[in-house]
Amino acid sequence: MGALVWLLIPLLAAIGAGLWGSWANRTxxxxxxxxxxxxxxxxxxxxxxxxxxxxxxAALTMR
Incomplete structure (x- = not known):
């Protein structure tokens, strides 16, 4: 079960990166x-x- 939790972290990061990328490229x-x-x-x-x-x-003769 612990291994599945560790596999979810990169999956959630990839989903978050995809959402952020689509938001950043919006028109x-x-x-x-x-x-x-x-x-x-x-x-x-x-x-x-x-x-x-x-x-x-003139700049030379200014007093």
């Missing part, structure tokens, strides 16, 4: 990209804007 609804990508788009737009012209020697 999800498509969601909006989210606010983090909106922030990234704003960052890219800001980086593409031309900034003020800088004089490389």
């Amino acid at each position: 999800r609804k498509a969601r909006r990209d989210g606010p983090e990508l909106d922030g990234y788009a704003r960052f890219r737009a800001a980086m593409e804007k031309p900034g003020p012209a800088r004089d490389p020697d």
Whole structure:
């Protein structure tokens, strides 16, 4: 009887793994990209804007 109990452990683990695998691969609804990508788009737009012209020697003469 004890041997049957020990054989049930891997069987239950395999069933649990199969259930978890099917749950993990389920089809999800498509969601909006989210606010983090909106922030990234704003960052890219800001980086593409031309900034003020800088004089490389101006940093050396600042007091």
